[in-house]
Amino acid sequence: MTRVHRNDKRERLVDAADVLIYQQSFHNTTLADIAKLAEVPLGNVYYYFKTKSDIIVAVLSKRAHDLQTLFEQLSQASTPEARLAGFVEFFSNNENIARFGCQFGSLCQELSKQPEHQDIAKQAAQLLSTLIQWIEQQFKAMNQSEPTAKQNAELFFSKIQGLCLLSLIFHDPKLLARESASLSTWVADFA
Amino acid sequence: MTRVHRNDKRERLVDAADVLIYQQSFHNTTLADIAKLAEVPLGNVYYYFKTKSDIIVAVLSKRAHDLQTLFEQLSQASTPEARLAGFVEFFSNNENIARFGCQFGSLCQELSKQPEHQDIAKQAAQLLSTLIQWIEQQFKAMNQSEPTAKQNAELFFSKIQGLCLLSLIFHDPKLLARESASLSTWVADFA
Amino acid sequence: MTRVHRNDKRERLVDAADVLIYQQSFHNTTLADIAKLAEVPLGNVYYYFKTKSDIIVAVLSKRAHDLQTLFEQLSQASTPEARLAGFVEFFSNNENIARFGCQFGSLCQELSKQPEHQDIAKQAAQLLSTLIQWIEQQFKAMNQSEPTAKQNAELFFSKIQGLCLLSLIFHDPKLLARESASLSTWVADFA
Amino acid sequence: MTRVHRNDKRERLVDAADVLIYQQSFHNTTLADIAKLAEVPLGNVYYYFKTKSDIIVAVLSKRAHDLQTLFEQLSQASTPEARLAGFVEFFSNNENIARFGCQFGSLCQELSKQPEHQDIAKQAAQLLSTLIQWIEQQFKAMNQSEPTAKQNAELFFSKIQGLCLLSLIFHDPKLLARESASLSTWVADFA
DNA sequence: CATGAATGAGCATTCATTCAT
């Protein structure tokens, strides 16, 4: 299957880029890095992606897809409170956070400061919007009204981002672990 | 005074680096950019700073100094609650946040992802520690005990960072403006 | 018919190369460009042409053939003067000249400056010789003797080339349109 | 003199680019070629010219300057006919024409076919305009009226270009040498 | 102290050509 072969390499490149961009940031990740990790000859990268920017777009698509998978998993919890608790755990139970931060937040921040990549920055921000909308849905399922649910969703996610950021900066997962419990409590108090 | 002249150029370089690193990030800021904005010949930069890294160290020193100035201003408020409210306002009343984010958080995050700059990253993180310690002192002044005060300080600052980050990502200051009020309320509830 | 299919693809490739080389020059035309315009898979190009140079050789053959067709058409005119007038009109009545120049002259010039393509340059120059010889025949038909007819033919064609070149450079067909009439007059004066 | 040193290298680069672009065309000339001929380290080229396009712009300036020098030399002839004869000789008495063509015409033609370099193409065409205007002035000095003088200038220059082009294509200076005499005769007939 | 200039390693990207099936 030629098809499979092709998809395999392309997928390996996106996976490699995903990991490296997460660990080293977009700017610090060279195409040579990505090609090497994916075990693809450098020249061949351009068969799959016309520019470096195209790779990050593919990474964003992959992350969007991964996010949907996460939402599906979380949807197995019976109550919105439980789903949000699961969402928090996705961060607090991840030792990479204290080493590389939140994959969504850190990329968005980096791109926000690159005027020449505003188009990608918007796509990355869109990912966050999707995320916040999912949270909002949970709050609505808890009978919160329109504006309140959205505002609480933004606040909820901003709290997680703040905790992830401090965890990264101090390379210390304790803060995130400690406060994630209170986050769930905060949610439960709405009920 | 040769001395004065020297300090002037050095200061201009640090000021320029401070601004550019805030707006464009460290990686996107070239020494040529800094030299140009400071109106200092490129070759002359190396008389004051042996490497690019040295400049960022100087920027961190400047920011630490600026922070002390902020603390002095805030100390004029009579109560710790008022001081913390002033601290929050320092962020919420700053239109640059929605364009460039928090100068402390964004730099720390960027450096955290550069293995070759871990020494600087630590210095930048130290700045955040200083900041959190100041917050902790306010909580202590509100009669909170040792571990609680520190934990509340971390939480307090992480909330601000989360709000700053979302403001930047969506280029929208509204969330920060809205939630800063509730932050002060949260503080007041401790009293 | 495999045969027919093969010829079709080959012909499409040559046609595409002919157009693109005329419009973009040889150097600016990639094999991918040609393959795309001809709607032939890139990898398949090499079944018909071993190298990029082989394509241009085929293009030259095609142009030589097109030239014979032109000569046949012109031969329907009853006098050599009329034939030469028709030849001039072939250039002056062609709006592409002011956009892309003379297909023969511009390619020859480009190849003349590429030491590694001297073999092709010679073939391209041969095309021009053929052309000049046809003109020479017309002058002979006007009872001009051997050296005179050849010299007039060279001069005649050089005038056309000069006009085509200026038309291209200034993207203005007026000069060519204006002077083409005097060219025919110049020819008629020989009679 | 630092100044002189700088000008020297810059001048060497422009001179090298001038020669190489004339001999190999713009597209075939790499920055490495230019740097090597000028004996300047490749990385240093960018201190003087931000992009490859900037080099060709400098070459065009140099050629414009050289042209003025030529005009000054020709102005020493007492009559416009003599000046135009001198101009023709500038081409006919130049063995490089049969090897590399006309430096003005060939560059203009090459750039005309590169959509991404239309700005430079216009500057190159401007050089030709200057040239034609000078010729026009000579015709006016021969008491030719406004439109006639300009048209004759265009025709005069287009004849030269046609001869240069054929000389290049056939690598044979004879045509140019032979017909340059008749060009001067053609001019003289106006008197 | 000052500074215009020099240096070279590194990066994204292109493209003719080849390969495996």
Place this chain on the structure above:
DNA sequence: TATGAATGAATGCTCATTCAT
């Protein structure tokens, strides 16, 4: 025959850092 994919040498360009004066 056909073709998607692979390859690697080459090219324009960047930039921190160093040098000569």
